[in-house]
Amino acid sequence: MTGVEMLGLLRGGLVVSCQAYEGEPLHGPRFMTAMARSVVLGGAAGVRVNGPADVEAVRAAVPVPLIGLWKDGDGDVYITPTAEHALTIARAGADIVALDATSRPRPDGLGLAETIARVHEAGALVMADVSTAAEGVAAAELGADCVSTTLSGYTPASPRLHGPDLELVAELAGKLDVPLFAEGRISTPAEAARALELGAHAVVVGGAITRPADITLRFSRVLKEARS
């Protein structure tokens, strides 16, 4: 399958980010595999998965396109911070490797274009996780196969919003020739649909679907307030 065909499978669809941090009850390949199977049953067109072990296990468990990443380190650039991380995720079975494509320096000193070229040599596509329109446009020019608004709200260059950065979605949709994914704090089906209306190729939803502690908190907090 070509890269264009792979991205075509995600057009207009929902990608569900299945992630649980170390120390969380659902951490580990066993639970993330069950999560991925569950979201595919619910109609997810693709999944987004963190870390080599989860990527390898989920790859074997579901037939949909898999966006892999590796959150590592405690620096500013933590989403697949080096080319070595990216290649490990590609080898673990990701179809698309998501990596930090902000304008901040990468810890291995490699430029974005070089990092993207190495992932392509390994046979995977690259999703550029960005926080601003300028970063998205630059990443596409440097060879990224698609762009995602993942990091808006998490860099000094982007606004801290409670909900999704739909302004960025609209702006990037008008500027890019590669597919744009709307990602970050999308918490209702209506917001997801709006992102598509604004020109996103597909929508990525994480916590609102796959983080039961956070979902529970949304309910329990309201009930607690009602009691007091």
Ligand SMILES: CC(=O)N[C@H](C=O)[C@@H](O)[C@H](O)[C@H](O)COP(=O)(O)O
């Ligand atoms: C900023 C960052 O590190 N984002 C991560 C990227 O993989 C994940 O923690 C998010 O869950 C994902 O982007 C989906 O977003 P949301 O969970 O808000 O729907």
